[in-house]
Amino acid sequence: MALAVSPLAPERFPDIPVIPGVRFAAGCTGMRYRNRDDLMLAELAPGTTVAGVFTRSATASAPVLWCRASAKRGRGRAMVVNAGNANTFTGSRGAADVKTTAAAAAKLLGCAAADIFVSSTGIIGQRLPVETVVAALPGLQAQLDGKAWEAAARAITTTDTYPKGSTAQAKIGGVTVTIGGFAKGSGMIAPDMATMLAYVFTDAALPVRVLQQLLREGADRSFNSITVDSDTSTSDTLLLAATGKAGNKKITRAGDPALKDFRAKLDTVLLDLALQIVRDGEGAQKLITVRVNGAASSQAARKIGLSVANSPLVKTAVAAADANWGRIVAAVGKAGEKANRDRMKLGIGGILIARNGEPVTGYDEAPVTQHMKGRDVVIEIDVGVGKGRATVWGCDLTHGYIEINGSYRS
């Protein structure tokens, strides 16, 4: 895919420190792409805890079902991720191919197959060339390197126009721990080529129950609050691995005050990765932030925000810098959540447009249009019902989206 880099891309891939207990390698199987890596191996030290959040799709892929079972056990020794073939809708063969991959990696690392997390992203409905994956694993093992973050991030991309990484450091009871991770995705889904995958690592020592709660809550405020095209993937996977090498004090519950900083920094990394996915949204020229206040609950606020961020009419209006705010009102109305039409408040770019269910007196469209011509468009809505609030992020809908998704597969 020779797509131009998104105009919303960050300047460069971040410098992510080595995280003790994690090493990466990337290689090329050629199963779909030429002249680029398409297979990633992440090795995790013995004792690493792993938490996961997965797609709720009823047609979830074989690798997702496998990972869900492994995440329940909560331990992991490696992750194997390939790009180009999603191993989805591949029947019993698909499940067998995941098992074969896991068994091969387990044999190399001397662990149980259940300790291997497997993800696949790419085209749906074609059998995974599993022999190619298995044959490539020993070579990858030989190259494992704690510094190979960017190579790993690149190897899992599909229609992405740039690799996505993020890092932060946090203190747990006086001990510094590092968080680092990478993600891929350019639509919530483009099932022949792209799905959302994210892998986050830390040297913190955290039991899996705590890790799982932190990840679930962080995912709700990041990956579950973004949208490119409203299409949810069959393969969405977010994994968080904690090697414990930092040697912080023992933590037994997610509510421990010692986790306050770690939780905040983890959320920062998750949100950074999630926003990098939106910023690489297929055809995206603008990032849209929708802040919803006054909803019945935070869940209701998020649903309203996603209804706005997913509305093709709002997205095309943003693309055109058209201050056509009636489309936002309609998108709020269709969300299926409570909104008090006659107490609603609406603004764009910090400029109040409507209040108490009608436009403000002397409303001037010019500064709103000016704001909408920029790369970052902020929509603020108060639905006048309660105290629920949420922020969601999306991107505009442009000819680029049609170009990318409406062309024959090559």
Added chain:
Amino acid sequence: MALAVSPLAPERFPDIPVIPGVRFAAGCTGMRYRNRDDLMLAELAPGTTVAGVFTRSATASAPVLWCRASAKRGRGRAMVVNAGNANTFTGSRGAADVKTTAAAAAKLLGCAAADIFVSSTGIIGQRLPVETVVAALPGLQAQLDGKAWEAAARAITTTDTYPKGSTAQAKIGGVTVTIGGFAKGSGMIAPDMATMLAYVFTDAALPVRVLQQLLREGADRSFNSITVDSDTSTSDTLLLAATGKAGNKKITRAGDPALKDFRAKLDTVLLDLALQIVRDGEGAQKLITVRVNGAASSQAARKIGLSVANSPLVKTAVAAADANWGRIVAAVGKAGEKANRDRMKLGIGGILIARNGEPVTGYDEAPVTQHMKGRDVVIEIDVGVGKGRATVWGCDLTHGYIEINGSYRS
């Protein structure tokens, strides 16, 4: 709007017979458009029963709230519909403007204001020039004509590229009754310019409770089963008026066997109008029919069908005649309804593609691609769970949609 007529348009507006008790007039107020009619008056004979189905939007327009109240009373003497201004998000003034319009029409016709149904479609958030509407009403009254179906249908359009009408005759206990109606809409919503409105008339004599049940059930299988862009309007309105002039035998319940033919013909008219809206979907080049079988219920089947018909990735694949059926699998998966991935069956254009959760042996893509190059694309899905079935209709997503909605308002 100088849009080219949709390639999916019917050859011509149908010949709809005069329905005793119903007369129409159309006129030009110039509130938004030049050189075309934008105001429609439909006069109904005394004793006419009226049923209505309206948008579920939480930001429903002032006219919708007014009509909902009048439909509860179940009687009507006229409908007044303007195009170009939706009278939505206009605060207490909006409600007052509806009342002023209804009162003026009621005075002309010598009835109660509550007997007047008022609809508005067009831009959101601008005050309706109600004086212009009121001033035009006497001229319209003078022109009322039972044959003016097409003029009435044209007057209520916004971004529509053709007027939409339909008719049928049915027998009720040996008496022939006529059904005729028209609709407008080119997206489920394009709130600055287009919303879905439909008006259906019959000379059958039917009590309002029966009428309401027939309409609600028919709407579920027609208007509630179509989508252009997943955006639900603040103004969606469907009214059915029965003048009783046919003099059929007294009917007291919707389950009366004498209504079998009428119900079938009414459904035909509702579906014909609904499909004409999809065929005029903004930028549409192809009609997509999605047939879902094997769902947990008919509601679940409809939700799955709409998830497929609304998926931007499915819509762009259809636009490109790309047999990328993995996108359909993903759209089924995200619908939030039960689907048995390993028992799913999928076909396009009558060609079986996948069964038992994997592609059929020897699947040949060529005839599927050939089918998808046509104007009518049929997708069939069995989700392998139960006996629920539904059919929904949508259209493809093309550059034309972006052109129409992503340009500055003129």
